[in-house]
Amino acid sequence: MISCIPDKIYGINHSVMQIPSRQEIIRKLRNNNKKISLVFPIYYPSALLRAFDIHPVEILNAPDVDLSLADAHIQSYTCSLGRILLSFIKEERFQNQYDLIFIPHICDTFQQIGSLLVDFIRPSQPVINFYLPKRSDETGISFCIDELKRIAGILENVCGSKLDIKRLTLELGKDIEINNLLKEVFEKREFLPVSDTDFYRIITSKTYLPPDDFIKILKELLASKTDSKRKTGKRIFISGISAEPPEIFEIINSHNASVVFDDLAVSGRRIIDFSGFSDEPFRRQSEMMLYTMPDAEKGSPIEKRAYWIREKIKRTGATGGIFYIMKFCEPEFFDYPQLKKYLLSEGTKTFLIEYEMTGKVSKQNINRIQSFIEGL
Amino acid sequence: MIIKKLKYLINSELIGKTFLRINSLLEKRKLKKRQKTKKDKLFGPPVYSSSEMKRLMSQHYLRGAYTTKKVAWVTSGGPVEHLLALDYHLFYPENHAALCGARKLSTELIEDSEDFSYSQDICSYVKINFGGVLKNRDPIARIPRPDLILTCNNICQTVLYWYRVIADIYKIPIIVIDAPFVYDSVRNHQREYVKKQLSGAIEVMERIAGKNLSEKKLSEVMHYSKEAVSLWLKILMTARHKPSPITAFDTFIHMGPIVNLRGEKSTVQYYRQLLAELEYRTRNNIGAIQNEEIRLLWDNLPIWFMLREISTSLAGKNTNIIAATFSYAWGELAPLMDESRPIDSIADIYLQVLLNRSTFSKLETFKKLIRELDIDGIILHSNRSCKPYSLGQIDQRNRVASDLNIPAFLIEADQADSRDFNFNQANMRLEAFIEEIKERKWKRTAQ
16 A cells, blocks of 8 residues: 555644645656546545556546636536536646546536547547446446446456455445544534634545545544534535635635535535445445435435435534535536525525636625625 | 316317317418418428427317326426326426427526526526426416426436426425436446336336226337337438428427327327328428528527527528437437337337437437438537537537538527527528538539
């Protein structure tokens, strides 16, 4: 195992600044001849990729990427995440950073980009499209198992080696350990000596850190737990795909509010509240993707989503929520009005912010966040 | 229940049906006698079967308004054969939204749904539907309340998000047929997955219908479905003839029954009538426009609120859009339908609809239609509401231009939301595009 992080992540002032960046991790792994897969968010078989010695790196944002590269293929009414990801793939300077492109079928945009890459753009790296079933019942699970076996076959061809089931089981075990630690971290969120921004940075470092490193960070974070609650001011939650740029948390904090829980697809929604995982590795990998918290991308009923958010509100005492939704992100936009209705019926105010994923939060959105928090 | 049934019989089957029949006859007569205006003179004689199509569709909506049957709302790409065999009344929100768009009644409904926090950027069909549902009103017909909804994401993921909301509003059961996207060819596990879902769905359909599925009835529905789809393909292929007896705009209108009423005998009868009329036109060289010089292919859904304006403008330039990938999508899979293996063939067909296939496969469809119909150019409607149809068009346009030396033109609009569309601007660009095609044709002839 290659460790990519220093022995102690938190300095004297508990700063997370020492967590290496995505680029640093990629560089370090490349220097050690590790294979890297560029992965589109959100649900993908991380353990399966790792069982082939391929390290998955998700891209959530790339503020300095040249978006005009994507504009040559997809229209401007595509979400900025899709445009960023396609531009990232097209940019020459990033092309030696990964060996494989892995695209889970999450929405129409990823579906079309996945197809375009295979059919027209044809990057030098192999592109693997994975169909994530939009139902989490037994029918969905059994399809997912078959789909994963298909993916395993492709990976065997790409890597020139057979899948080692023992290795897959080992990697799945790490993911379960991560899930258990994450559950604890989210539970004890208010007692942890990190700001909302740093908390988000830590949680989302899962998207690119090797699992052993991430486990180390989570353990250290839990060890730093204090006895008193850190959160002050108004208590809110945030929902959406991601909270990019993480500066959004600083803005919330600066207006005397703190985030007590999140319903972000790349963070809180990835928790699996399930303990009866199967021993059969392909089934277990499927369960780990489909039994995460409810969301539109997996086709979960809206009522189920509302229930989960309401339970969290009860536990944390949140009085309001920001739905931070990227422009043109259909799955997230669809659920908002119904969720708003459910939450308002129990006295929780919500507020929708549409944003374009760029390096900064717009002035207009900063003002709107301020007014919302003041009105709580 | 008895009163409801009586109301249905009187309003729909007695008064309504008679009225629609008389209306249809009058309209047919009107079409034949119509004095041509300057604009009309650009076109050939109208398709007389249109009056029958209007009658069929109006009757369907009228029946829906007074129905005593169980009602299912279905996505346009949804497998409906079992529902029909169980005697459900089917309602297609997409078709209804298209009607609202074509009659220029969509803006208010779209804005109504935006009042309920639905984003400006989501599909306009959805917002037309939500506007009606949430404000409990409809400008076209009384929409029957659903007992069950069926969504199949073989046309987009949007329909999955859409129907989840409807299920949540009405608190009714939802059947999801999750059709994996076909990146290259249909794989066995994908087929098995859809089959398993279809089998599971039948139980839900039967439970709500309160009756068991009759194999005989299913076979009959499948038979009519197959026949209607085959006839539809033949209708579309009459465009091979020069001049084409039909325009893509006609096909957008005449596809109403194949979307709403496939599996019904009346649809088969209607398409036979339409085909006969179009064959008569081809035998007698009657074109859909007066002087067909340029033959175009349309990609994506129509701009419903601009059908007349665009067709008139093009006809004025001796240009006919003779076919559309959108209407073709309803016919191309006809050979796959096999009533002796209902579940298997339904799974195969619904997995392979145009929008559930790769961007390359769509390019192949372009090429096929270009060759078969002798197309001079393509208009690709870059439709803000429909990402699976639109993302990919830029590369497809480039490839058509480079591989086949066919000019292709991308027009930005929306299927039913007219708020950001400027016809004059679009028309100017269209004119330039037609000029380019004419120049190419002229050069080819000169050589």
